[in-house]
Amino acid sequence: MTQAKVAELLDSNQFLQEFQVKGWVRSFRSNRFIALNDGSTINNLQCVIDFENTDEDILKRITVGAAIGVKGTLKESAGSQQRVEIEVNEVKIYGDANPEEVKLTILSPKRHSLEKLREQAHLRVRTNTFGAVMRVRSKLSFAVHSYFQQNNFHYVNTPIITGSDAEGAGEMFKVTNLDLKNLPKNEDGSIDYKKDFFGKETNLTVSGQLEGETFALGLGQIYTFGPTFRSENSNTSRHLAEFWMIEPEVAFCDLDGNMDLAEDFIKYVLKYVLEHCKDDLEFLDQRLSNEDKAKPKAERSEMGLLEKLHFVLDNNFKRVSYTEAIDILKNSKPNKKKKFNYLIEEWGADLQSEHERFLVEKHFKSPVILFDYPANIKAFYMRLNEDGKTVRAMDILFPGIGEIVGGSQREERLDVLQDKMKALEIDEKELWWYLDTRRFGTCVHSGFGLGFERLVLFVTGMSNIRDVIPFPRTPQNAEF
């Protein structure tokens, strides 16, 4: 008797062989047909019961949500819905699911809103949509590792708890093990952080970039892939307080190389999931199309999910300087007709989501890489161009998602970096180690950050970022 997964059996040709398979009942029709799912695939295995020879008590306990095991023979199915089925010899009930209680949960066999699914995040992986999203997420994350490892990048775990707050002023969560009810104080009444676990104030990281740079300037090319945090009070469908970020960093690489890397990387991972998540993506494609049908025509997507993924794969990302983009926006219809909430009047304006969407979705109709942004709207570590007013920054904008990648060539010149930090009142003592990398064998280097959940959002066609991470953390919500 071979123990098998549903996914294997659905692909199997070992007819008349005996198998055992275990999973959860998705439906039970006519006291005969069990649709069994074990999480290995979105598809269910039809298990056909000989109800006349099955104990009445067992039959009653085959209910939606119950955990069962069946032993039986693999057969070609007579039905048109499936290629194979199991002719069951024996059913075992492992865990019941009381139908009256199941009714109150999202396990009950009817359509539930995504909001309701979120409230039962501990069960939602047992629904078709969420199961598919989580399998795709898993494969995507492996594609990320595979890409970088194949290209000889070294994976680096930069610290989560950080004592340096140079980057995220104001948006960082504090980490402490002090007793908040009885905080130790200095003589002047301030909090005595020397008594805290780390002997100083510490926060949750907003980015591993600065530490990642120190590793790239030794190992050559590295990537991080870990959780990052923002305590920003943004209750939107695109923001999470805790999310996973991918940050490659490459020594001896300039901004053009950085763009090439980002584009090649994104295309690789899309291609990977198209190959490895066929069933799940087809389901999600269908799901999106059904959602769309319920919408007014004007709000429907121009492309289906799979079509959109192939479109990104098959086309070059359009590379446009910030200055060109401003020109396009200034002369655009929505700007002239004052349809933008923020009108673009002059060079130097920070682009809003509405502008990015216009460029990507209306003007270029393709992913866009914007580069060479004004220095004063970008971070201190980005390399100053010869013009003295722009920096070698790039953002990659995706249809429907907006910014999916933010990166730059880093300022490798010690003196320029010091001047910039002085101007922005960033304490050199805080970043002595970062400056050291510019003292000892500095070189041109570049990197970018990609918010993993934005990528999952794009690939799965979901519309709320809370539906692409197992247990979302957002303002006023840290359940489970």
Added chain:
Amino acid sequence: MTQAKVAELLDSNQFLQEFQVKGWVRSFRSNRFIALNDGSTINNLQCVIDFENTDEDILKRITVGAAIGVKGTLKESAGSQQRVEIEVNEVKIYGDANPEEVKLTILSPKRHSLEKLREQAHLRVRTNTFGAVMRVRSKLSFAVHSYFQQNNFHYVNTPIITGSDAEGAGEMFKVTNLDLKNLPKNEDGSIDYKKDFFGKETNLTVSGQLEGETFALGLGQIYTFGPTFRSENSNTSRHLAEFWMIEPEVAFCDLDGNMDLAEDFIKYVLKYVLEHCKDDLEFLDQRLSNEDKAKPKAERSEMGLLEKLHFVLDNNFKRVSYTEAIDILKNSKPNKKKKFNYLIEEWGADLQSEHERFLVEKHFKSPVILFDYPANIKAFYMRLNEDGKTVRAMDILFPGIGEIVGGSQREERLDVLQDKMKALEIDEKELWWYLDTRRFGTCVHSGFGLGFERLVLFVTGMSNIRDVIPFPRTPQNAEF
């Protein structure tokens, strides 16, 4: 002109071809021989300069730590130390490294203590030892993902910030964005956590297991691999406040299956790094052997590093029940001669590190899986055996490292779990979602946790856990 990595060129037979290679100077002898390293391998590329035709100013700037690029021809080397070398046509200095300043750092070409390396954690990846450790760490982490993905496990990112503290009472870091200088208070003087970001008290996770279980009971088999935290004040060579943990969880799997999985998994990743990190492991093997030579004979390792890795690969882990282990320990020499700090007198004793080491290193001389521990020294979620006093727990003990894996079959019976929680005063309301998994289609399931840094420690032969993670977090230390 082909841009190439040092690792490629050292393996190349493309003699007389022109290459460009960029990296950092490790040494410069006789104004002629540059040892160039770019992080792609532990080995350096010999670049031979024609100093008579090279600008004096350039020659002076080729110093230890400088970032340079060379263009030249790949040749077979006349020297005995290397197979190939680059005959240099052109040198470019990207970033200088002032020799007077380099002297004060760990980049200077002499032996530095591991303690000193830790103080300059931003530069230590440019040393042989630490570069090797970090490359092995990267490959090990990919081996982890590869193993589980090949075996159809789904990767799950369980939450880092958690509102549930059922497991880690007292050892968790608090996460907050309240202003500690001005904490909002309720009328009774207690802190008003409703005003905090998540509207409640939150902590950093100590384990993703409970959330992981909810996913396994839907997706079938999952694994996590992410950071976990302990605010325990343990200043030892085996403890970190922030470390990475791997936690697989499998539905329909009992403790025996769990042991099989753990052993198979560990052997896979060891085999993987033996195949993919040959040069680095040979270096680390040699390093350990040199360290050993400096020690008194009694303290030396019985096996070399590579020998030890092969030994674990080639032998079955010894499976021993807690009860058998207590018998062995009670009758052991160190117990009878009162050499143990904690003498083993009766069944029920919690095993200390000295006992574990005796079992692994002296008695069995192999990795040991201890199982069926007394219920009262183990966690509430472990499955109670029929004897009513032991639980289906397992610990895997490794030579030199001690506990590397802790796992169990989980208590899948709702009533037994509820009784246990009541006895331990764990609030059911805190874990309503966890209990739900036992209400709706519960089943036998098992999983384990493996501290990734302990694995890296074992594989690299390093002796302090702070030397196998990029930026260690320990009591009074969150630098960088």
